[in-house]
Amino acid sequence: MKEHKLLYLKLLLGQKNIDVKKCVEAVEPLEKKARKYYAEPIDAELSRQEFVKMMVLDGCFIIKLLLNFQRMDSLNKNDPIFKQDWILNSLQRDLMLLENQLPFFILCKLYETLELPDQASELIRLALNFFSDLLPVQRITREDISHLLDKNGNPLEDIRHLLDLIHRFWSTSKLDPQNNVERRTGEYEPIRCSTQCHLLDLIHRLWSTSKLEAQNDVNRSPGESELIPCSTQLAEAGIELVKIDQVDIFDIQFDNGSLQIPTFVIEDRTESFLRNLIAYEQYSGGGGYVTDYVTFLGCLIKSEKDVTKLSHHGIIRNLIGENEVISQMLNKMIVCIVGPSRNFHYAEIFSRLNIHCDKPVNRWRATLRRNYCNTPWGIISILAASFLLILTLLQTIFSILSWKSP
Structure with missing residues (x-):
């Protein structure tokens, strides 16, 4: 997979004629902020430079993957990821794993550095559409995203992660227009199972409707x-x-x-x-x-x-x-x-x-309907039996009345 990441990095930067150093310089100021997203201390594992390079490589890979997924045309026919469905499905699963997450602001910064069009709305739409075949929801439209951005001003300034993004989107959707967006303040928490700051959160919040x-x-x-x-x-x-x-x-x-x-x-x-x-x-x-x-x-x-x-x-x-x-x-x-x-x-x-x-009456009614009223012949049998029962009852009543009469 590292080979694919490097290939995507090269293709993405080549298309925009941007040097990788520009991306590294853009992410470097966010290094300390990004480290706070991880529960385990990684200072001993990765140096500052290595950590920034990892963020750039993973971030560019995700952005290129989202762009290619949207295109899905003949230009992808030689891409091994899109040649076979199982590879793409595997990537979708991997990007949802708790340990394979990336802070949302890193994606935003790289997207901005790459000078891609419609920064806010397009990145949001690309991320949602990538998981669209997994989600029991409508396809996200540009109008929906515009509504989200118009209502919240510029959410990229304070959004914490993709989970927060989807929560804001769902809260301003047609399903529940009166639901207020929950605002959170304070320091960013580490990435862990108890933290909402990654692509998995995106899927979770998209499911968690209001x-x-x-x-x-x-x-x-x-x-x-x-x-x-x-x-x-x-x-x-x-x-x-x-x-x-x-x-x-x-x-x-x-x-x-x-x-x-x-x-x-x-x-x-x-x-x-x-x-x-x-x-x-x-x-x-x-x-x-x-x-x-x-x-x-x-x-x-x-x-x-x-x-x-x-x-x-x-x-x-x-x-x-x-x-x-x-x-x-x-x-x-x-x-x-x-x-x-x-x-x-x-x-x-x-x-x-x-x-x-x-309630026993509900069971009796259901049993009657299931066993005797599920076919026309069953209904006819019940009507006939009821008719005979009524005739028998009437005959008994008349017999009693006749016996009592002088």
Whole structure:
């Protein structure tokens, strides 16, 4: 990979006719600030010069990768990264790993030094589009980014990292225009699992949509978020599973016996994608949107039958192939999650689902509908039996009345 980084550095600087020394000189003043992003002391490992060179090499590689990904034309046909999909997919996974992060201001400084067009809006759009096929969201438009920049002035002056960038973007999106952007002050924290300052944060915040906040207004305790039955058992209790077309993957609703869930696509990269985000949330101590969402899915899916049912309703789109693989994947993932959190975002839905399932009348109605009303012949049989029962009852009543009459 180092060879690819050096090649991208050479190509990027060659296209702009810029010497690498200019990039080094631009990053050098940020060296101390950048070191504060790392939890472990690296002074003994890398000298000042080596550290700056590493930042320049990694930063230029990421920028060139984002630019090439946007282009995706015949000019990339000789690029080994774009020749085979698995290499690009592997890079997407690597850039999400906790240990492979780069402070956002380094990317901004290099982007500015390279004199690339539309510095703020273009860098934001490039970063989002690179992960677009992994994210259950709309494609980011220039209008959306312009709205973000217009509302916040020049966010590059105080933005801490890509996570903060995405948080600002989502907070000013059409999904929740009234949600205020959280402002943070103080020193930059080190890069660690408990810190939000890297590309992984970008993906996490893009998933962590603001609609969940509406479900987080009720005071909750751990005991109030009891687990729910799996999807097969929910259906047996008369709950209708409905697919909804929503941008917000977390926007799950339960209304009038109908559990409405946006479609979730599961493919080969999904497990790595979710595990990285869960690991980030578990250590960060922040809002666990992805953790809570996976907990919800883990409750719905306990076996292959549950995956089959959800796939039948269009809630799960299985690109892996085997339904059993999905159930095993989720079962392994939720083992690392210690029950619903104190601020579990689906606590209210869980409570209402359990109340619905605990009512015997709902189960009886569902059993009747499933066993006897699922075909025209079943309905006819019930009507005929009911008619005969009424006739028998009337005959009995008339017999009693006749017997009592003198």
